[in-house]
């Protein structure tokens with residue numbers, strides 16, 4: 001089976017992969033065990049045991065045809081990003097890949113603790129403490145900073161895509177679902193941008209260029225949800241949700257943030273900033289006083305706090321002189337258009353979105369919803 005289509009697609013996807021795609025039967029090497037670990041729109045994820053080693057993995061079965069379109073390249077893009085991120089411990093590890101006539105199966109490290117979503121909506125005694133969130137946020141930021149240094153944006157960061165190695169005791173995080181990820185150094189335009197309504201950044205709604213800052217908005221929403229159990233922008237319907245996002249209508253009241261430190265609120269405020277240029281970067285977040293009780297001695301690496309957001313911006317080279325790969329400047333970034341794969345392009349603007357129903361019922365404050 002061919003596995004090295006060395007092409008950059010028109011959408012900024014990378015489809016050159018190094019992993020051998022196996023054509024022999026998956027079932028000859030793995031036994032499926034237990035119930036499903038989860039499912040998305042086009043994938044089902046099941047626990048399995050590798051027969052040769054007895055080791056446990058998560059097998060993600062992905063349909064190649066979706067809504068009548070061949071989506072093999074999208075899956076190769078996901079594999080390419082997983083390969084690129086394999087050096088980072090907070091990105092789920094890819095073990096093997098199998099292909100059948102209808103599916104591609106990714107054999108992934110199994111994150112047995114499930115989605116952080118479950119603990120975001122849990123009752124008080126099982127919910128995260130602020131200390132838990134600080135540790136998990138550092139790990140998420142470390143993984144995302146790695147992606148951003150390599151000019152990759154995830155574009156679908158949400159509590160359902162941040163998994164735990166174990167739930168009790170609380171383990172470490174693993175970032176999953178790179179199906180929407182894109183390379184930002186592509187010379188071509190990104191034409192398929194999707195996301196989940198509650199977590200999408202204002203620039204996506206405004207049909208403006210996406211960037212690494214787009215992920216940072218989602219991390220702001222994610223942190224808010226992890227600390228409060230509430231989704232900051234969720235309205236009664238999607239129009240209200242979008243209005244809340246575009247007006248950055250966020251409740252920072254002491255009631256909502258009861259018992260949570262003001263540094264945590266300042267951290268979120270540094271991310272839920274409409275102008276992507278003024279949003280904190282992943283590296284800046286890692287230096288924020290909330291996560292960094294012993295401030296970084298480097299004079300150029302001060303955290304951006306919400307209270308400094310109106311100050312003039314320093315350039316990337318001034319603020320992060322020793323960053324291995326500088327993040328791209330927004331002006332250099334790829335223009336983006338909102339489309340649904342396999343359905344052609346949609347017109348710009350909020351009305352262009354079409355959302356399905358949440359795949360399963362959730363607590364009213366937090367819903368899962370998938371675009372297209």
Ligand SMILES: Nc1ncnc2c1ncn2[C@@H]1O[C@H](COP(=O)(O)OP(=O)(O)OP(=O)(O)O)[C@@H](O)[C@H]1O
Nearest residue numbers: 037038039040041042043045058108110111160177
């Ligand atoms: N490595 C893993 N270990 C354990 N569970 C996993 C793993 N990968 C995925 N899951 C579970 O399966 C769910 C669906 O996986 P994933 O998000 O990768 O699928 P998807 O079809 O790409 O999703 P979407 O439709 O949101 O794009 C996850 O939310 C998670 O609950």
